[in-house]
Amino acid sequence: MMAGYTENELAKDLADREYQYGFVSNIDADVVPAGLNEQVIHLISAKKNEPSWLLEYRLKAFEVWKTMIEPNWAHVAYPKPDFQAISYYAAPKQVKKYESWDDVDPEMKETMSKLGISLEEQQRLTGVAVDFVMDSVSVGTSFKAKLAELGIIFCSFSEAVQEHPELVKKYLGTVVPISDNFYAALNSAVFSDGSFCYIPKGVRCPMELSTYFRINAGGTGQFERTLVIADELSYVSYLEGCTAPQRDENQLHAAVVELIALNNAEIKYSTVQNWYPGDKNGNGGVFNFVTKRGICEDHAKISWTQVETGSAVTWKYPSCILKGDYSVGEFFSVAVTNNFQQADTGTKMVHLGRHTKSTIISKGISAGQSQNSYRGLVQIQKQAEHSRNFSQCDSLLMGSVCGAHTFPYIECKNSTAQIEHEATTSKIGEDQLFYCQQRGISEEKAISLIVNGYCKEVLNQLPMEFAVEAQKLLSISLEGSVG
Amino acid sequence: MLKIDNLHAAINGTEILKGLTLEVKAGEVHAIMGPNGAGKSTLASVIAGKEDYEVTSGTITFEDKDLLEMSIEERAREGVFLAFQYPVEIPGVSNVNFLKTAINEIREHKGRPLISAKDFLSLVKQKSSFVGLDTSLTSRSVNEGFSGGEKKRNEIFQMAMLEPKLAVLDETDSGLDIDALRIVAGGVNALKSKDNATLVITHYQRLLDYIIPDFVHVLYDGKIVKTGGKELALELEEKGYDWIKSAE
Ligand SMILES: Nc1ncnc2c1ncn2[C@@H]1O[C@H](COP(=O)(O)OP(=O)(O)OP(=O)(O)O)[C@@H](O)[C@H]1O
Ligand SMILES: [Mg+2]
Numbered sequence: 261m262m263a264g265y266t267e268n269e270l271a272k273d274l275a276d277r278e279y280q281y282g283f284v285s286n287i288d289a290d291v292v293p294a295g296l297n298e299q300v301i302h303l304i305s306a307k308k309n310e311p312s313w314l315l316e317y318r319l320k321a322f323e324v325w326k327t328m329i330e331p332n333w334a335h336v337a338y339p340k341p342d343f344q345a346i347s348y349y350a351a352p353k354q355v356k357k358y359e360s361w362d363d364v365d366p367e368m369k370e371t372m373s374k375l376g377i378s379l380e381e382q383q384r385l386t387g388v389a390v391d392f393v394m395d396s397v398s399v400g401t402s403f404k405a406k407l408a409e410l411g412i413i414f415c416s417f418s419e420a421v422q423e424h425p426e427l428v429k430k431y432l433g434t435v436v437p438i439s440d441n442f443y444a445a446l447n448s449a450v451f452s453d454g455s456f457c458y459i460p461k462g463v464r465c466p467m468e469l470s471t472y473f474r475i476n477a478g479g480t481g482q483f484e485r486t487l488v489i490a491d492e493l494s495y496v497s498y499l500e501g502c503t504a505p506q507r508d509e510n511q512l513h514a515a516v517v518e519l520i521a522l523n524n525a526e527i528k529y530s531t532v533q534n535w536y537p538g539d540k541n542g543n544g545g546v547f548n549f550v551t552k553r554g555i556c557e558d559h560a561k562i563s564w565t566q567v568e569t570g571s572a573v574t575w576k577y578p579s580c581i582l583k584g585d586y587s588v589g590e591f592f593s594v595a596v597t598n599n600f601q602q603a604d605t606g607t608k609m610v611h612l613g614r615h616t617k618s619t620i621i622s623k624g625i626s627a628g629q630s631q632n633s634y635r636g637l638v639q640i641q642k643q644a645e646h647s648r649n650f651s652q653c654d655s656l657l658m659g660s661v662c663g664a665h666t667f668p669y670i671e672c673k674n675s676t677a678q679i680e681h682e683a684t685t686s687k688i689g690e691d692q693l694f695y696c697q698q699r700g701i702s703e704e705k706a707i708s709l710i711v712n713g714y715c716k717e718v719l720n721q722l723p724m725e726f727a728v729e730a731q732k733l734l735s736i737s738l739e740g741s742v743g
Numbered sequence: 744m745l746k747i748d749n750l751h752a753a754i755n756g757t758e759i760l761k762g763l764t765l766e767v768k769a770g771e772v773h774a775i776m777g778p779n780g781a782g783k784s785t786l787a788s789v790i791a792g793k794e795d796y797e798v799t800s801g802t803i804t805f806e807d808k809d810l811l812e813m814s815i816e817e818r819a820r821e822g823v824f825l826a827f828q829y830p831v832e833i834p835g836v837s838n839v840n841f842l843k844t845a846i847n848e849i850r851e852h853k854g855r856p857l858i859s860a861k862d863f864l865s866l867v868k869q870k871s872s873f874v875g876l877d878t879s880l881t882s883r884s885v886n887e888g889f890s891g892g893e894k895k896r897n898e899i900f901q902m903a904m905l906e907p908k909l910a911v912l913d914e915t916d917s918g919l920d921i922d923a924l925r926i927v928a929g930g931v932n933a934l935k936s937k938d939n940a941t942l943v944i945t946h947y948q949r950l951l952d953y954i955i956p957d958f959v960h961v962l963y964d965g966k967i968v969k970t971g972g973k974e975l976a977l978e979l980e981e982k983g984y985d986w987i988k989s990a991e
Contacts (some may be wrong), residue, residue, distance in 0.1 A: 695827065700846075700905070
């Protein structure tokens with residue numbers, strides 16, 4: 261049971277007050293000079309040896325992007341990134357494939373062990389196949405053979421472009437079109453690498469597929485691209501975890517994730533996001549502008565679970581397009597903001613098919629001087645008969661100078677739909693704290709207990725090992741937020 | 744064990760305790776009775792260290808240490824337990840997780856090793872049957888959705904788990920049916936030893952049929968105005984508080 265964590269390990273973790281993954285490793289990176297123009301896109305595409313249709317896709321995206329302006333409807337304020345000051349590609353110099361674990365650059369191994377994700381251990385202990393994305397190029401892919409037996413493809417995006425171009429070409433941009441939004445267009449033009457996953461018809465993926473992303477080289481924006489396709493009657497649980505090294509200047513992260521669940525397929529996508537949030541005074545930190553969306557065909561199900569503790573600015577709405585009849589979309593979210601963090605996050609549930617169903621459980625926690633917004637759209641289209649939505653958006657405030665905001669949008673064009681929305685805002689109870697402390701529990705630990713309890717519905721959705729990590733992150737990110 | 748001397752305490756600038764003096768020795772059971780609003784819960788909160796209350800003068804020592812200098816959790820770890828008049832709900836936190844955290848914090852404070860999962864579970868089993876708490880309640884969220892009586896029983900369960908030196912029971916009997924009352928009282932009596940003490944706040948003489956007090960005090964308008972033996976409770980039951988008020 262994950263409940264055991266707080267007693268045993270929290271104290272140790274709490275002693276470690278600074279951002280625990282804040283380090284920079286010194287792997288030589290092959291970095292494209294800063295700036296964005298057609299030439300740079302040609303260069304990225306050439307370096308990756310891409311087919312011409314993909315180059316064209318990128319160029320078209322760039323054209324579209326140039327006509328767009330950065331959105332400012334979100335409840336966040338930040339200095340706009342200078343897109344010409346960013347380098348759009350960095351690959352570790354040593355890009356040769358590793359035949360065995362022994363061949364892997366020792367420094368890279370050290371980086372991984374600092375992250376606490378030694379591949380061997382992951383493999384042995386957890387049965388998780390890890391596709392480790394470091395500075396945009398996958399350096400270690402494991403369990404491939406076992407997955408291959410089942411016909412499952414799990415590889416870096418670049419590899420998929422080389423080896424399964426027909427799948428990539430068929431699905432890329434079908435859920436998040438180039439023109440969807442400013443950051444999606446940018447990503448489509450310059451995406452560096454990411455993950456690709458295909459589960460064939462009728463296959464239940466026997467293990468959690470996991471990718472650890474991290475930003476490494478100084479000043480490199482990161483533009484991940486993820487594409488997950490679950491063919492008919494298949495199932496996959498996909499984990500995405502992020503840690504980023506500490507640094508002073510703001511870093512831009514604009515990922516695009518597309519999920520495709522064909523008839524009767526199910527995709528469970530879980531994220532623990534822990535990018536560097538900036539220091540106590542609001543300096544530095546990652547800008548996280550992500551577009552995540554999935555499409556469900558008949559009887560398909562997509563479930564997004566996220567625990568967002570990091571980043572200086574977060575702008576993220578994992579969404580479901582419930583195209584097929586009887587399809588199901590779920591969104592479970594915990595978003596924590598502390599100090600000067602700003603988060604504007606939520607989901608969109610677009611009901612197109614009949615008898616479609618969506619559930620939204622959002623738990624926002626704001627501390628310090630942070631701003632935490634839930635923004636959600638539930639849209640029932642005309643033909644979506646007998647559709648249902650249940651939304652519950654809770655906000656927990658710690659202290660009196662932070663902000664919690666809820667922006668629910670409901671558009672209903674079919675009168676047979678049932679929509680329920682519940683929202684609560686509470687302060688962490690003085691009475692609850694006193695009760696815990698009266699039993700001998702320190703204030704910090706009491707807060708951690710209460711907050712974890714508050715988020716339980718969401719944490720319970722996470723696979724075990726992720727749930728433990730998420731609990732730790734919650735405690736760490738709320739440290740010093742009371743008193 | 745507990746010495747309260749001329750204690751004055753206020754909340755939001757209003758003085759509630761107005762020179763309260765009380766001594767509780769190890770092995771004793773004291774009952775505190777008094778009309779609504781007299782300051783009984785206030786006294787319990789001040790002993791536990793609730794920060795809303797300002798102690799304007801007077802002292803409290805606990806085992807010769809200055810209790811007022813200690814934080815809430817230090818007092819608890821030193822052995823002060825308060826069974827709340829209104830137990831608090833903590834959604835999503837299981838009773839067992841809550842108690843395990845508490846036990847380990849107390850153990851850590853005393854430099855003792857943390858409790859093993861096995862020992863903890865057998866302790867839960869033993870103590871929950873002891874106070875007649877349905878075991879399904881031990882894994883539910885702390886007090887969430889508990890009936891009034893279950894909440895009170897849960898307080899006694901926690902007391903049994905934490906084995907405090909000084910237990911302050913604030914109207915633990917209210918809301919209990921007669922069987923529960925017997926069980927709770929039985930729990931308190933069984934935990935009684937020459938090394939610990941109990942302070943029972945109650946409105947009803949009935950409880951004192953089960954928990955036999957060594958002393959009964961009447962708290963009125965922020966002070967102890969009368970002290971006697973068990974028979975004082977009977978007298979109060981019969982005559983109410985007016986005779987004490989007018990005697991003032
Ligand atoms: N926050 C507060 N501000 C002002 N007065 C308060 C506050 N809290 C409590 N009081 C007052 O303090 C007095 C004592 O309250 P307390 O709860 O200690 O009484 P009690 O003896 O426990 O009563 P009961 O038998 O009803 O439980 C009451 O008059 C109450 O109204
Ligand atoms: Mg009271």
